[in-house]
Amino acid sequence: MTSLTPAMRQYVEVKSRHPDCIVLFRMGDFYEIFFEDAVTASEILEITLTSRNKGKEDSIPLCGFPYHALSTYIPKLIEKGLKVAICEQIEDPKLAKGVVKREVIRIVTPGLVVDAENLHAKENNFLAAVNPLGSSIGLAFLDISTGEFLVSDFQDPQFFEAEMAVLEFREILLPEDLRRSGFSRFFSGREPVCRLDEMPGEYFDQDEAWRRLSSAVPENILERSGLKGHPAVVGAAGAILRYVEETQKNTLQHIRRLQWYSTKDYLLLDETAKRNLELFRTIQDNRTSGSLFSILDETMTAMGGRRLRWWLNYPLVDPEKIRERLAAVAEIRENHLFRENLRRTLSGIYDMERLAGRISLGVANARDLIALKNSLSSLPGLKSLLADKTSPLLERIFLGIDELPDLHDLLERAICDSPPLTLREGGLIKDGYDEERDRLSSMMRDGRRWIAALEEKERKRTGIASLKVGFNNVFGYYIEISKANAANAPEEYVRKQTLVNAERYINQELKEYETAVLNAESRCREREYDLFSAVRDTAAADIPGIQETASWLASLDALASLAEVADKYGYCCPSVDREDRIEIDVGRHPVVERMPLKDGFVPNDLVLDTELNRFLVITGPNMAGKSTYIRQVALIVLMAQMGSFVPASRARIGVVDRIFTRIGAADSLIRGQSTFMVEMNEVAQILRNATRRSLVILDEVGRGTSTFDGLSIAWAVAEYLHDQKSIGARTLFATHYHQLTELAVAGTGFRNFNIAVKEWGDRIIFLRKIVPGGTNRSYGIQVARIAGVPDEVISRAREILDNLEIGEMDEVGMPKIARSRKKKVRNPGQLNLFMSEKERVVEELSALNLSSLAPLDALDLLRSWQERLKEN
Numbered sequence: 055m056t057s058l059t060p061a062m063r064q065y066v067e068v069k070s071r072h073p074d075c076i077v078l079f080r081m082g083d084f085y086e087i088f089f090e091d092a093v094t095a096s097e098i099l100e101i102t103l104t105s106r107n108k109g110k111e112d113s114i115p116l117c118g119f120p121y122h123a124l125s126t127y128i129p130k131l132i133e134k135g136l137k138v139a140i141c142e143q144i145e146d147p148k149l150a151k152g153v154v155k156r157e158v159i160r161i162v163t164p165g166l167v168v169d170a171e172n173l174h175a176k177e178n179n180f181l182a183a184v185n186p187l188g189s190s191i192g193l194a195f196l197d198i199s200t201g202e203f204l205v206s207d208f209q210d211p212q213f214f215e216a217e218m219a220v221l222e223f224r225e226i227l228l229p230e231d232l233r234r235s236g237f238s239r240f241f242s243g244r245e246p247v248c249r250l251d252e253m254p255g256e257y258f259d260q261d262e263a264w265r266r267l268s269s270a271v272p273e274n275i276l277e278r279s280g281l282k283g284h285p286a287v288v289g290a291a292g293a294i295l296r297y298v299e300e301t302q303k304n305t306l307q308h309i310r311r312l313q314w315y316s317t318k319d320y321l322l323l324d325e326t327a328k329r330n331l332e333l334f335r336t337i338q339d340n341r342t343s344g345s346l347f348s349i350l351d352e353t354m355t356a357m358g359g360r361r362l363r364w365w366l367n368y369p370l371v372d373p374e375k376i377r378e379r380l381a382a383v384a385e386i387r388e389n390h391l392f393r394e395n396l397r398r399t400l401s402g403i404y405d406m407e408r409l410a411g412r413i414s415l416g417v418a419n420a421r422d423l424i425a426l427k428n429s430l431s432s433l434p435g436l437k438s439l440l441a442d443k444t445s446p447l448l449e450r451i452f453l454g455i456d457e458l459p460d461l462h463d464l465l466e467r468a469i470c471d472s473p474p475l476t477l478r479e480g481g482l483i484k485d486g487y488d489e490e491r492d493r494l495s496s497m498m499r500d501g502r503r504w505i506a507a508l509e510e511k512e513r514k515r516t517g518i519a520s521l522k523v524g525f526n527n528v529f530g531y532y533i534e535i536s537k538a539n540a541a542n543a544p545e546e547y548v549r550k551q552t553l554v555n556a557e558r559y560i561n562q563e564l565k566e567y568e569t570a571v572l573n574a575e576s577r578c579r580e581r582e583y584d585l586f587s588a589v590r591d592t593a594a595a596d597i598p599g600i601q602e603t604a605s606w607l608a609s610l611d612a613l614a615s616l617a618e619v620a621d622k623y624g625y626c627c628p629s630v631d632r633e634d635r636i637e638i639d640v641g642r643h644p645v646v647e648r649m650p651l652k653d654g655f656v657p658n659d660l661v662l663d664t665e666l667n668r669f670l671v672i673t674g675p676n677m678a679g680k681s682t683y684i685r686q687v688a689l690i691v692l693m694a695q696m697g698s699f700v701p702a703s704r705a706r707i708g709v710v711d712r713i714f715t716r717i718g719a720a721d722s723l724i725r726g727q728s729t730f731m732v733e734m735n736e737v738a739q740i741l742r743n744a745t746r747r748s749l750v751i752l753d754e755v756g757r758g759t760s761t762f763d764g765l766s767i768a769w770a771v772a773e774y775l776h777d778q779k780s781i782g783a784r785t786l787f788a789t790h791y792h793q794l795t796e797l798a799v800a801g802t803g804f805r806n807f808n809i810a811v812k813e814w815g816d817r818i819i820f821l822r823k824i825v826p827g828g829t830n831r832s833y834g835i836q837v838a839r840i841a842g843v844p845d846e847v848i849s850r851a852r853e854i855l856d857n858l859e860i861g862e863m864d865e866v867g868m869p870k871i872a873r874s875r876k877k878k879v880r881n882p883g884q885l886n887l888f889m890s891e892k893e894r895v896v897e898e899l900s901a902l903n904l905s906s907l908a909p910l911d912a913l914d915l916l917r918s919w920q921e922r923l924k925e926n
Contacts (some may be wrong), residue, residue: 075139161301165225176359192286201308219325263292308414358611369695379697386617406604420473427465494578625699643686656822674809680788730758795828
């Protein structure tokens with residue numbers, strides 16, 4: 055430390071207080087980074103690593119970038135899960151005595167990003183805190199950019215695990231040693247996408263947490279929340295508030311809307327279901343284009359996009375609330391002119407939620423306030439559009455929107471319409487708003503005329519026509535005379551600077567004016583900054599009203615988006631109730647139908663309930679459309695429960711509590727799991743958590759192992775899901791195991807359907823139509839031919855298939871998979887009505903191939919024959 059310069063000692067002190075941060079140390083027009091931070095940052099930011107005292111023993115690694123490029127470089131550090139401490143100069147270097155004072159003004163972490171350019175406009179950026187306490191798991195999460203603050207209490211670790219996967223937090227605060235406890239599995243594999251911070255236990259202290267909550271959240275909201283009965287949640291919420299105060303260096307006025315979030319209010323979708331249904335990203339290339347959200351998102355504002363994303367993530371289960379949304383969508387859809395005007399008006403509204411956050415954080419600039427003013431300007435027209443609407447939700451939106459006229463008037467009077475980005479260079483405040491600012495501004499404007507008059511006067515007085523009066527930042531105002539005329543300079547001129555071709559002077563008159571003008575400029579800039587700060591503080595007092603209005607506008611924009619999509623693509627309004635029946639007429643897949651298909655999309659129907667139609671076994675060839683069909687059913691149900699119209703001619707949806715999916719196959723290399731292990735884990739999750747009110751879609755269960763193992767598992771899984779005593783859930787089961795069509799004779803709720811094809815010689819044509827009945831063919835060889843597999847391979851495959859199919863049935867003509875069931879199953883083969891049972895047994899025995907019969911199969915046959923002979 056003793057060999058360091060005063061500035062470097064200052065840096066080391068700052069770094070010691072923020073050891074877990076990359077410290078950006080402001081030095082003039084640059085942010086400098088030193089020591090190990092510099093090594094790390096230079097690699098991530100791809101900037102040159104150099105050093106102070108280069109070539110000496112005490113050299114210090116160094117890198118840096120211009121201060122105005124801060125918004126370019128911070129995101130790169132945050133994306134790597136790092137925390138960044140911004141250390142600014144807090145005094146004017148010209149006035150500093152010794153080293154300039156510096157302080158960390160803000161810490162940016164992955165969960166605490168506020169700059170609009172570093173955020174996804176239509177996605178929340180959540181910081182979470184987790185607090186296990188007794189049998190409860192408290193969860194709190196905050197988007198600091200919008201002020202959205204949600205809490206929940208979990209009693210079931212499985213529900214908690216599912217939610218942790220779904221919510222995609224950017225940063226999670228954990229009590230010390232939690233990751234070394236049994237909870238570690240919930241957080242494995244999250245870094246570096248999600249930063250995990252272990253905090254001291256005092257952050258979760260109940261008394262301290264309640265004090266912070268009482269200070270941040272209005273008393274009436276806090277009382278209604280019922281948090282006092284949930285200590286685990288109180289601790290999590292308090293930890294977030296303390297972390298935010300410490301990193302942002304102030305108490306934030308926009309974190310006031312505490313919202314209790316309960317999984318029982320929503321249709322739950324785990325991470326697997328979200329991925330398989332491609333709600334937000336495609337499976338194949340992880341792109342947003344081609345997802346369901348990309349089809350439904352016609353929102354005009356960023357906050358509307360975030361609201362629509364939340365609705366898609368969390369569809370409702372209360373039919374009354376669903377019907378309320380549907381009624382609003384219907385009213386917007388039915389009036390084309392109203393919808394067009396509504397969307398046009400919404401397009402002029404900026405992200406008021408994040409503007410409120412920036413105002414509260416004290417980082418809003420003048421352009422942010424102009425964006426807020428322009429947004430408020432749109433509200434009277436928007437309210438007039440809503441004035442005669444009759445659906446209950448639109449009526450509530452109309453009443454909930456506050457035009458905030460006083461704030462609008464203040465911004466209109468105070469802030470220039472086209473202000474600069476910076477706040478210290480002037481140009482922020484309108485003429486007429488403040489007398490002192492106007493006086494100083496007038497002095498600056500008059501000064502230009504005064505300079506021109508002085509220049510003309512001195513030219514005439516001295517007789518030097520080339521004389522001119524100028525200014526630069528280093529020497530201030532000056533009178534410039536060329537070298538050729540320097541001898542004619544008046545005696546009262548004092549030389550100020552010598553150039554190659556000219557001399558620069560100053561006289562008493564110019565010196566006095568320089569002092570006055572320069573003081574006026576600096577004082578005017580300071581006055582404007584103070585006035586702007588006061589206006590921003592006044593706007594901050596209106597943050598609750600801004601947030602409330604922004605929330606209603608977000609819902610209105612989401613509703614208008616759903617109405618626009620419904621009209622554009624010909625969706626119908628679903629009927630939603632608490633019954634267990636799902637009926638869909640002429641249903642389509644909302645994403646696939648938008649793709650350029652050669653023969654167009656072929657729609658299909660569905661009837662599904664918890665009685666006679668609770669388990670649909672769907673067979674058919676590859677590429678025929680089984681996966682598309684079962685996915686489209688799940689998506690139609692999900693869309694209906696989020697309050698959207700659906701791609702069908704008619705739909706009746708009996709609400710479901712959860713949607714489970716098992717589709718496709720993929721290794722999980724990080725967790726050391728094979729394709730089949732991933733499949734079985736997903737199946738196990740479904741069997742443990744599905745209820746009678748769930749919707750389960752399964753595709754090719756059991757295909758990741760040997761044929762007999764896979765077929766056995768698929769059969770057993772189907773029985774477990776079908777049987778009322780175990781689950782009895784509404785299920786769509788797509789499979790190539792055509793032996794599973796025999797389930798229809800084993801249970802009352804099984805129904806067979808297949809995707810129709812037309813055979814043309816040894817070729818097939820996919821009709822894409824689902825029809826009743828099963829199929830005993832998968833047409834895999836025909837599909838291989840379509841894919842271009844060589845003809846000799848196709849021919850040999852046919853030969854092998856013929857040999858295998860000969861042994862597919864057992865000696866009595868029964869599917870071997872069904873033979874182990876205790877219930878007697880009627881032989882579906884051709885019967886000789888004139889043979890006695892004893893004669894049939896003898897005939898079967900004589901036809902038996904003992905060399906191919908396994909011992910257990912022989913015992914099963916003997917038991918079967920014995921029972922049949924006893925009965926006769």
